Structures are given as C-alpha cells and as structure tokens.
Amino acid sequence: MRVVVAPDSFKGTASADRVAAAVAEGWRRERPTDDVVLAPLADGGEGTVESFAVAHPGGVRHDVEVDGPEGPATSTWLELADGTAVVELASASGIELWGTDQPFLASTYGLGEVIADALDSGATRLLVGIGSSASTDGGAGMLAALGARLVDADGDAIGPGNAGLAEAAVLDLSTLRPPPPGGVVVLCDVSNPLLGPSGAAAVFGPQKGAEADDIPLLDDNLAHLASLGSVDPSTPGAGAAGGTGWALLEWGAVIVSGAAALGRELGLPDLAASADLVVTGEGRFDAQTASGKAPAYVAALAPGRAMLVAGTIEADVSAFMATVDLVDLVGRERAFEDTLDALGEAGAELARLVIEGMGS
Template identity: 75%
Template sequence: MRVVFAPDSFKGTASADRVAAALASGWRTVRPDDELVLVPMADGGEGTVDGFAMARPDGVLHDVEVEGPEGPSRSAWLELPDGTAVVELASACGIELWGDEYTFDAGTHGLGEVITAALDGGARRLLVGIGSSASTDGGAGMLAALGARIVDVDGDAIGPGNAGLAEAATLDLSDMRPLPEGGVVVLCDVTNPLLGPAGAAAVFGPQKGATPEDIPFLEENLAHLASLGTVDPFTPGAGAAGGTGWALLQWGATIEAGAGAVAREVGLEGVVATADIVVTGEGRFDDQTAAGKVPAHVASLAPGRVMLVAGSIDADTSSFLAAVDLVGLVGQDRALSDTAEALELAGSELARVTPR
C-alpha cells in the first residue's frame, strides 16, 4: 500500500515533520513493505517553515537573527526555486518564546525582521504564516520593522506591544518596503475581525493570558490603531495573530485559509490522489477543526481514505477510517512528555487495523 502522512504540528510538543516521521516509524513496525510518503502540513502556525522544508526539499533555509522577547533569537525563512519565500511568525515572535505571564509589551517586530531578510534575499513572493502569536499589538511592530512610521505627537516611535498603541498619533506607510512583485499571501486559520466580541482582544487575548479586566484596554488600543489606518477592522482575518492580519492587509497582502494554501503550495492533492491511505492529525481535534484546520482539509482531499491521530479528541470522528487519541492510548502525562513515542504507538495501532 501507498500511505501518505500529512499531519499538522502538535502545538507545543512536536513539529509537523516530527509528527509525520514518528507516525511513519510506528506504521513501519507493523507493515514494513508499504510505501510511506511524508508531507507534513501546517495552517500558518508553528512549524510552517519546517513543514515546507520537508515537503519541498528543493528549498533553501536561511537563518535570521531577530529581536526576541529576551534578547537576540533565531528564526528562519525558506527560499523556493520560483522566488517564493516562506516565513512564519511563530519562530520569530510566537507565544512559545514568551514566559507564562501575559505581557502588554509582546510585539511582532521579529516577524518584520524575517520578512525584511527574505526581501533582502531576493524574494519575489511571500507566504507568511501568522499563527501561534503571543501579541495583541495590531501588527504594529511588524509594520515598523518594514519601515512604517508609527509615532506619537512628538514624532517619537511608540513603545512596544499593545500598550504602545495608545501613544500613536500617526501611522505613515509611505516609506515601507514595497510588496514583492508576486505579492504577499497570509496563511491564516481564523476569520476573526480586529475588533468586537469576535475580535483579537476578546477571543485571543484570554488564550494568551490576558485577564477579563485586560480586554477593554487591549480593545481600546487596537481601535485607536485602526482609526489611523485605511483597512476596515471588521475585515475577516484582520484579527488574526493579535491584529497582525490587519497590519498585513494595510501593507497590501491578501489572506487565505492556511491549510488550503499550504496544501496547494506543496502539491498535496496530487500526492494523495495515488494514496491508498492518508494519515493526518493535530494536537487537539475538536469542533473548531472543521473550520478549515489541517485534518478537515486533508479529509476533503481524500474522502473515505483518511485516518486521524490527535493528542485529544473532542468531536465526532465518524468520517475517518480510524482515529487514535494519544491521551486515551497512553494517558495525558505520557502523551505530553513522550509525544514522539506515543505517536509511534499510534502509527502502529493504525497499521494494525488496516486490512492487509
């Protein structure tokens, strides 16, 4: 049989390429003669660059030093032969780089630095993954790193993070880096607006550690930034990554559903067309998965031939050939501490239930 492994990352525990490799390793222990193809996936969040690098071995990785939350940090961008560059927010200024306590100073300057490096490297088109954000700065840090002037009434640069937005008197994009000739596509798995009850502060602030008392402050500052721009803050996707979607729209980018865009770029449809079985997965499979996340998109490409592995499962899996829940398989502690081993066991379990 020909088996394709196309999982997303298990956020915080294993990148998509490691998930794919572990599942394949477990499968091979039971069915050593099957042809195994690894196509790690992403929806724009953590592991997007690494996933592309594995799926596109013709690409070249470039390391970049960026301004991290606690000093210099390392990120990377991937150069593809057609001049496309793949960058991600997660490795430059994502939530995994910050501590456990919420900070109003968290910003997106690091993402702007990676984009700048890719443009300086000759990128003619950009794919920008913006999942796994730590900030609610409306993308102001990223805009500033790309040359925007976001200044107070005295003409001085505003402070970092959401707190700095209250100081902004002018948003001047005239000296920003121009868009590359092929444009900029934002890979995003949410359609939330910047403001309102479904917006960046109300929905994503608590996920990053903001308290209920913090939300009005965050919202007010985002609304103030939006009043200085030209993009409608209620545009779908503008609230992604704490408002980074809004900032990229200001620059002239377009937003696409991340899983679908990544699948198209890595040629997943063609790969799964000849597969007997496709194995996909993510850290938490729940009701939000159907709204365009990786397992749902993979299942749509190969109906009736897809198996699922997830860290935890909290939604109906009847559309999959088989499903394995790591917590149910090995327990929560082991699923978190020995994720690779648990994934190998899950891969072997799926192989055992596959008809010979």
C-alpha cells in the first residue's frame, strides 16, 4: 500500500516536516511494508519557507534581523533558482512572536523588512505567505517598511499597529518600492474581507487578544485605513493576516490558495492520485479549515481516501474516511507537551484502523 503523509504544522508545537515524520514512524510500526511518502505542507502560515525548501532542496536561505511585533526577531526567506523569493509573515510578524494581550499595538513592519531584503538581493518574483499574523494593522507597517508614507494631519508618521491607523490622514504610495518584475503572489489560507462580521477584526482579533469591546474599534480603524486606499475592502482575502492581504493588494499582488500553491510545488496532486491513502492534519481542525487550509485541500485531492489527525477536532469531518483526535487519544497534557510522541501514536492508530478493515 502506498500512503502519502501531507500534514500542515501543529501551530506552536511542531513543524509540518516533524509532524509528517512522526505520523509516518507510527504508521510504519504497524504496517512496515507500506510505501510511506512524506509531503509536509503549509498554507501560507508558519512552515511555508521550510515546505518550499523541501520542494526546492537547492534553494538558498537568507536570515534577516527585523523589528518583530515585540522586538528584534530573525526571519528567514528562501531564494529559488529562478530568482523567486519565498517569504513568510509568521517568522517576522507572527503570533508566536507576540506574547502580550495588546491587539492594538502589533505591527507588520518586520514583514516589510524581509520583503525589502529580498528585493535588495535581486528577487525577480515574490511568494509571500501571510498566515499566523500577530497584528490587525491592515499591513500598514509592511507598507511603511517598503517606503509608503502613512502620516497624520501634521505630516508625521503614525504610530505602530492598529491604534496608529486612527491618526492617519494620508496614505501616499508614490514612494512605495515597486514590486519585482515577476510580480507578487500572496499565499493565503482564508478568503475573509477586510471589514465587518467576517472581517479581520471580528474573526481573527480574538485570537490575538482582542476582547469583544475591542472589535468595533479595531474594525473602525481598518475602515479608516481602507478609505485612504484604492482596494475594495470586500475583496476576498483582504482581511487575511489582520488586513495584510489588503495592503499587499494595494501593492499590486494577487492572492491564491497557499495550500494549493505549495501542493503544486510538491507535486501533491500526482502523489495523491497515485496513493491508496493520504494522511493530513493540523493542530486544530475547526470551521475555518474548510475555507482553504491544508487538510481541506488534501481531502479534496483524495476523496474517499483521506485520513485526518488533529490536536483537537471541532468541526465536521465527513470528508475523511478516518480521524484521530490527539486529545481524545492520549489526553490533553500529553497531546500538548509531547506532541511528536502523540503523533506517532496517532499514525499507529490510523494504520490499525486500516488493518481492522478500512481498506488494506
């Protein structure tokens, strides 16, 4: 039997490549003769650069010191042979770098610094993964780092984060660095608009420490920023990464499904077509998963042959022939504190289900 293991990362606990290796190890304990192929995925969030490095082993890594959401951070981007630069927001302006509960202050300035470094190095095309954001600043910090002027009525630069947006009087993009000649492609796992009940503040703000009373002000500040630009805030994906999608659209970028783009790089459609079973997963499988996250993409590639492992399962899993919830399998403490070992148990459990009659 041929089995393809194509999970996303388990945010904050294990990268996609380590998740895939752990699940595969558990599977092989039960079914040692199976051909198990690893294809770790990402959907634009953390692990995007690493997943592209798997697909392009000749890629050159560049480390950049940036202004992260809470101080200095080191972000890595990947230079591909054709001049494409792969950049991820998570390592520059990501939620894992943000340890406070002040949702009005986090900025995407670090992401702009990484992009600028790639441009300075001669990148001819940009792939930008924007998942796992810490901020709700509408990408204002990123635009500023790339040369845009976002100033108040006195001509002074506004403050960082969403809070600074309330002071903005002018968004001048005439000084913004031009995109590379091959364009900018945004890898995104959601299609949310910038504003409203499905927007950046309402849907993602609570994940970044926003209380219910904060949401209207966060949203109003984003609306004020949008009024200074030209991109329709209702554009799908504009609300991704706290509105960073909107800012990148202002720069002329196009937004695509991150999981699908990386899947093509890995040859996953062909791998899935040739596999008897495909195993995917993520840390929390919830209602947002169906909007473009990696497990939903994988399930669509292997209808009737997809299996799922997740830290917790909180949504309909009818698209999968078998599932394992780590918390149910090994308990909450072990699932979160010894995730890789628990994932090995999950891989073994899925293999046992096959042995017991789900298809061998």
